[in-house]
Amino acid sequence: MSDKKYTITAALPYANGPVHVGHLAGVYVPADIYVRYLRSKGEDVAFVCGSDEHGVPITIRAKKEGVTPQEIVDKYHGIIKKSFADFGISFDIYSRTSSTTQHQTASEFFKKLYDDGAFEEKETEQFYDEKNQQFLADRYIVGTCPRCSFDGAYGDQCESCGSTLSSTELINPTSALSGEKPVMRNTKHWYLPLDKYENWLKEWIVDGHKNDWKTNVYGQCKSWIDQGLQARAVTRDLDWGVPVPVEGAEGKVLYVWFDAPIGYISATKDWAAEKGKNWEDYWKGENTELVHFIGKDNIVFHCIIFPTMLKAEGSYVLPQNVPANEFLNLEGDKISTSRNWAVWLHEYLEELPGKEDVLRYTLCANAPETKDNDFTWKDFQARNNNELVAILGNFINRAVVLTHKYFEEKVPERNTLEAIDEEVIQKMNEFPQLIAASLDKYRFREAMGVFMDLARLGNKYLADTEPWKLIKEDEQRVATILNISLQIAANLAIVGEPFLPFSMKKLEGILNTTSRKWNEAGKADLLDSGHQLNKATLLFEKIEDEMVATQVQKLENTKKQNEMENKEVAPLKPEITFDDFMKMDIRIGKVLEAEKMKKSKKLLKLIIDTGIDTRTVLSGIAEHFTPEEVVGQQVSVLVNLAPRKMMGIESQGMVLMAEDNDGSLKFIQPGDEVVPGALVS
RNA sequence: CGCGGGGUGGAGCAGUUGGUAGCUCGUCGGGCUCAUAACCCGAAGGUCACAAGUUCGAGUCUUGUCCCCGCUACCA
Numbered sequence: 001m002s003d004k005k006y007t008i009t010a011a012l013p014y015a016n017g018p019v020h021v022g023h024l025a026g027v028y029v030p031a032d033i034y035v036r037y038l039r040s041k042g043e044d045v046a047f048v049c050g051s052d053e054h055g056v057p058i059t060i061r062a063k064k065e066g067v068t069p070q071e072i073v074d075k076y077h078g079i080i081k082k083s084f085a086d087f088g089i090s091f092d093i094y095s096r097t098s099s100t101t102q103h104q105t106a107s108e109f110f111k112k113l114y115d116d117g118a119f120e121e122k123e124t125e126q127f128y129d130e131k132n133q134q135f136l137a138d139r140y141i142v143g144t145c146p147r148c149s150f151d152g153a154y155g156d157q158c159e160s161c162g163s164t165l166s167s168t169e170l171i172n173p174t175s176a177l178s179g180e181k182p183v184m185r186n187t188k189h190w191y192l193p194l195d196k197y198e199n200w201l202k203e204w205i206v207d208g209h210k211n212d213w214k215t216n217v218y219g220q221c222k223s224w225i226d227q228g229l230q231a232r233a234v235t236r237d238l239d240w241g242v243p244v245p246v247e248g249a250e251g252k253v254l255y256v257w258f259d260a261p262i263g264y265i266s267a268t269k270d271w272a273a274e275k276g277k278n279w280e281d282y283w284k285g286e287n288t289e290l291v292h293f294i295g296k297d298n299i300v301f302h303c304i305i306f307p308t309m310l311k312a313e314g315s316y317v318l319p320q321n322v323p324a325n326e327f328l329n330l331e332g333d334k335i336s337t338s339r340n341w342a343v344w345l346h347e348y349l350e351e352l353p354g355k356e357d358v359l360r361y362t363l364c365a366n367a368p369e370t371k372d373n374d375f376t377w378k379d380f381q382a383r384n385n386n387e388l389v390a391i392l393g394n395f396i397n398r399a400v401v402l403t404h405k406y407f408e409e410k411v412p413e414r415n416t417l418e419a420i421d422e423e424v425i426q427k428m429n430e431f432p433q434l435i436a437a438s439l440d441k442y443r444f445r446e447a448m449g450v451f452m453d454l455a456r457l458g459n460k461y462l463a464d465t466e467p468w469k470l471i472k473e474d475e476q477r478v479a480t481i482l483n484i485s486l487q488i489a490a491n492l493a494i495v496g497e498p499f500l501p502f503s504m505k506k507l508e509g510i511l512n513t514t515s516r517k518w519n520e521a522g523k524a525d526l527l528d529s530g531h532q533l534n535k536a537t538l539l540f541e542k543i544e545d546e547m548v549a550t551q552v553q554k555l556e557n558t559k560k561q562n563e564m565e566n567k568e569v570a571p572l573k574p575e576i577t578f579d580d581f582m583k584m585d586i587r588i589g590k591v592l593e594a595e596k597m598k599k600s601k602k603l604l605k606l607i608i609d610t611g612i613d614t615r616t617v618l619s620g621i622a623e624h625f626t627p628e629e630v631v632g633q634q635v636s637v638l639v640n641l642a643p644r645k646m647m648g649i650e651s652q653g654m655v656l657m658a659e660d661n662d663g664s665l666k667f668i669q670p671g672d673e674v675v676p677g678a679l680v681s
Numbered sequence: 682c683g684c685g686g687g688g689u690g691g692a693g694c695a696g697u698u699g700g701u702a703g704c705u706c707g708u709c710g711g712g713c714u715c716a717u718a719a720c721c722c723g724a725a726g727g728u729c730a731c732a733a734g735u736u737c738g739a740g741u742c743u744u745g746u747c748c749c750c751g752c753u754a755c756c757a
Contacts, residue, residue, distance in 0.1 A: 011757060019757095026757040057755060140754085176754095216686045220752080223685050295757025296686080296750085326686075327750070327757065338755055365705090368757090370694085371687040372750050379692080379706095386706060390719050398716045405715075445694070449705065456705095463721040468714075542717060 004289070006045040007282045008035050009264040010089075011294040012052035012097065015076040016061050019083055020342035021375055022335040023295075025363040026325040030444045031293035032089045033364065036498035037439050039090075040518040046282045048267040049084075050095030051077040054241040055256035056137060069240045073098060083346040087356050088501050093274075095267035097242075097259060102266035106259050107245045109313060110234070114246055118312045119190040120231055127182035129175040135237035136175055136182055143170030187237055188248070192258075194229035197308045201225050204318070205303065214442070216370070217324050220299045232305065234258040261306040264292075289320045296324050323442040326368035330375050331555065340558050343375070343551075352547070357500040358384045358540065364448050364499060377548045377555075384543045387452060388503075392492070393540040395458040399485040400510060400536040406471055411486055411531040412479035421484055424461050425524045428454065428488055432521035435495050448499050451492075458488040483529060486511070490526035494518065503539050510534050585640040586656065586680040587611060588670055591633050606630065606655065610639050611677015618651035636668040636680055 010031040013019055019028075028049075035047040053073035062069040073096070081094050095102070113119060127136045175182045194201075205213075205221045213221075234255045235244050241253030253259075265283060272279035282288060292302045302322050310316040329335060335342050348359060362383045366373050403409065417425075431454045438447035462485060467478040489507065494516050497504040508515060511527065512534045520526065592614065593607040606617045617637065636656040656668040670678070 014756075016755080023757050028757090061755095137754090214686095216751090219685045221685095223752090227684070293757095297752080297757060299685095300752080325757070329750095334750090334756095336756080366693070373693080376692095382692090382706070385717090385719095389717060394716055394719050398720080402715050449694090452705080459716095459720055462715075463713075466713080466715085468716095471715095538717065540717085542719095 003281070003285060004044065004287045005282050005285050006035075006038055006043055007264075007268065007288060007290045008038075008045060008047045009290070009292050010047075010049040010091075011292075011298055012050055012260050012263050013080050014055070014057075015051040015053045015073040015080065015096070016058050017076060017337040018079050019345045020335060020337070021330065021345070021348075021359070021363060022328040022342065024087075024345060024359070025328040025367050025373075025375070026295040027293045028084065028087075028089050029360055029363045030323070030325065030367060030442070033444055033447075033498040034291070034293070034439065034442070035090060036501065037436070037518070040494070040497060041436075042517060042519070045092070046268055046271060047090060047092045048095070048264055048271065049091050050093070050097060050099075050263050050267045051080060052256070052260045052263065053077065053096055053098045054253070054259050056140075056236075056238060059238065059240045070098070079346050083349060086349050087345060088360070090501075093267050093271035095263065095270055097263040097266075099266060099270070101270050102259075102263055103242050105266040105269065106242045106254055106262045109262055109265075109309070110242075110254060110258070111245050113192075113309070113312055114190070116312070116314075118192070119234070120193050121188060122191055122231075122233075123186055123188045125184045126187050126237070127173065127175070128185040129178050129180060129182050131178040131180045132175070134239075135185070135187060140176040141170060141173050141182065142176045143173040189233045189235045189252070190244070191231035192234050192305070192308065192312070193231040194304065194308055195231060197311065198225060198229055200311065201229070201304060201308070204307070209321075213321060214323055214369075216296060216326065217299055217303060217322055220296075221303045224300055224304055229304070257301055257305060258309070261301065261309070284315050284317060286317075288317045290317050292319050292322045294322060294324045296326050299324050321442070326370065326372045328363075328366070328368050328373055328375055331377070331552070332374060341555075343555075351551075354502075357503045358388060358543070361388055361448070361500060364444050367445055369443070369445055377551045381543045381545075381548045384540060388540040389542055391452060391459065392455040392496075393538060395455045395462075396489050396492070396507060396510070396539055397536060398462055399458065399482065399489050400533060402467060403482050403486065403533060404536060406467075406475070406478060407482065409533045409535075411527045411529050411533065412482050413476075413529040414483040415476045415480045417480065420461070420464060421480060424457065424484060424488075427457055428491055428524065429522040431491065432495055432518065436518075439498070451496055451499060454488065454492055454495065458485060458492075461485065461488070483527075484524065486527050486533075487524045490516075491521055491523075494521040494526075506537070506539055510536060510539075582681075583640075584638060586636055586638050588634055588674050588676065588678040588680065589637045589639075590676050591630050591635060593631060608635070608637060608653070608655075609676045610637055610653070611675065612639070615639075615652040617653045617655055619655045619657075633667060634669050634673060634676075 008031060011023075011027045013023060031047070035045055038045045051073065053069075058069050058072055062072045065072070077096050084091065084094060097106075127141055128134070129136050173182060174180065201221075202225055205218070206225060209218060235249065235252050235258075236255050237251060238253050239251060241256065242259050243249070244252040244254060265279075268282050269279040271277075272282070283290070292306075294302050299322070302319065302324075307318050310318055327335070330341060330343060333341055349356070352358075358380070362375070362380045365383055365387075366375060366379065403412065406412075431450065434450045435447050438444075438450060462481075465481045467481045470481075471478050490511055490513060493504045493507045493511065493513070495518075496507075497515070505515075510533065512532055513527070516526065587610055589608040589610040591606050592609050606619055608615055608617050638654040638656060639652075641654050658666045658668060
């Protein structure tokens with residue numbers, strides 16, 4: 001008996017919102033399929049996951065809602081954990097990073113690296129919000145962009161001109177949290193010197209995993225490594241998280257990305273303790289295979305930072321593979337927690353009870369394995385009706401119903417085999433290896449497709465042999481055909497279990513068998529003749545148009561409702577005098593020409609007839625309008641605004657726009673056409 | 682801007698070291714009736730994002746361009 005172990009991790013969901021279909025398709029469904037397959041093969045697997053409960057966003061959300069961070073994470077941890085369990089994601093443990101074990105483990109991990117001198121210590125000046133008594137991440141500082149004078153630039157980037165900034169460059173920086181002016185303060189942090197591991201990473205990933213990692217993952221890693229790595233801070237000034245366990249680090253916690261992956265380890269510890277196993281077998285064993293299932297945004301953390309941490313620590317195994325998926329869109333739009341554009345798992349389970357496998361099937365069939373993909377309710381319905389019902393469910397039903405009709409619910413005797421029988425048995429025998437080959441390569445869509453081909457094989461076999469015709473003349477022949485058909489059904493139950501655990505359980509019920517393991521798949525004698533079957537029930541039911549319409553409607557409603565809630569009217573600006581207003585020279589002009597600025601996402605170059613002259617105005621509207629749409633429009637122009645150079649061209653004025661709730665822009669236009677140069681006042 | 686991934690018949694995907702473009706669903710026609718109007722057979726449908734190049738020959742290699750997504754707050 002080998003001591004081979006598998007440690008399979010699924011990305012820790014961030015505990016500030018429930019889980020949606022995007023998470024499932026990208027991470028949890030493929031991970032669960034893989035794990036179920038391994039277990040069926042009899043492998044020793046630890047499938048670990050948990051809620052990621054630290055980090056700045058949770059503290060901000062808590063502050064906004066007037067509750068403690070703990071209350072936020074308790075709420076979502078509960079929802080997430082339950083929905084995973086109900087959905088059949090078969091974690092061995094679903095833990096959380098606020099657990100005692102995690103605090104200890106992360107703390108010890110940091111201490112070990114600290115004692116080994118693996119960190120660099122750096123003191124820097126950072127903005128500090130005195131009102132909120134906390135240091136501010138770049139993203140939480142807002143000010144005027146030094147390049148384009150845009151007011152709402154963030155500390156790391158200006159959304160208007162796209163330039164990358166450092167928060168110290170901002171003019172008039174203010175805290176996004178309190179609106180106060182932040183002050184500079186000294187702070188000390190510990191850095192993981194990734195640059196020192198560059199050669200090792202190069203060897204390990206660029207040379208070592210060229211052929212077995214997915215191209216998107218490999219490409220991303222290679223690009224990071226080739227560009228040169230920099231030391232990365234692993235601590236933060238914050239009071240929510242795992243305290244930094246060294247002297248002089250009061251008020252500091254481990255950076256959430258140092259903390260979170262250690263959650264995989266602490267979860268394994270808790271699980272092992274409960275099961276009387278040794279957790280180290282699953283993290284430090286020579287024959288341990290560690291696999292991280294994640295989404296594409298996490299590639300750098302799981303392929304570079306966490307492995308470097310493990311390497312620096314020294315006693316851990318490294319991930320064997322990191323099969324990261326791309327993203328899933330919903331009805332053509334990006335899934336967004338904040339915009340409430342999502343199908344939430346806990347709601348799905350409530351509203352479509354008993355349809356766990358339909359969602360699993362749809363998400364696996366549409367899994368964004370190589371590129372972003374789209375989930376639509378129409379496709380969900382089609383997958384169910386045309387594939388699960390028509391091909392898989394129907395085959396089972398045909399085989400069982402025929403048996404009931406002709407052989408009183410008992411598996412009939414198999415008699416002399418004809419060529420077609422031999423052929424079908426031979427093909428059936430090949431399926432487990434075919435499916436396994438795909439699963440071993442993390443090609444879940446392909447694997448599931450092959451599984452469905454087995455059901456197709458069954459349907460074809462019945463169509464070719466036509467037992468309903470033969471029954472009148474040759475009952476023995478029909479017995480053979482149905483025996484083989486039922487063997488196919490029994491095989492489906494084994495190889496389909498990783499994909500459709502609920503339905504395959506149901507199928508076992510119909511066939512009156514217990515769960516069988518992967519090594520029995522492919523055999524043509526899983527059911528003995530004379531074996532008593534149970535009554536046929538349908539594995540899948542048709543999904544009617546109304547159900548789909550209801551879900552689509554719900555999506556539209558929540559979107560609308562969400563927009564209403566977000567209808568935040570910008571606060572009133574300070575009062576100005578009439579004279580102040582009169583200083584502005586706003587006129588109606590007509591756009592004569594428009595072209596997209598090269599090398600700019602947002603800027604359009606407009607030639608405008610202002611009545612007094614014809615001038616060039618650059619406007620950041622390229623993401624909302626094509627040049628063609630703009631030409632000929634009458635627009636309001638602030639004509640006495642000081643000229644400003646952008647992308648090498650001088651802009652002589654500003655086109656006035658109104659920004660709608662959804663972020664789209666509309667021109668401020670006269671109701672009827674007026675002469676160019678008409679004053680606005 | 683840069684870097685990475687993707688762009689293949691209506692939809693979703695395969696296409697290994699360059700050699701007549703495949704699969705599933707949908708559509709159309711036929712067959713069958715055991716089965717949840719399900720199943721089986723056949724057909725139509727693609728200038729493989731665009732352009733140039735290397736080659737006897739390119740979806741597959743090279744160069745350039747365009748579009749989508751990520752790297753960049755929330756977030757898989």
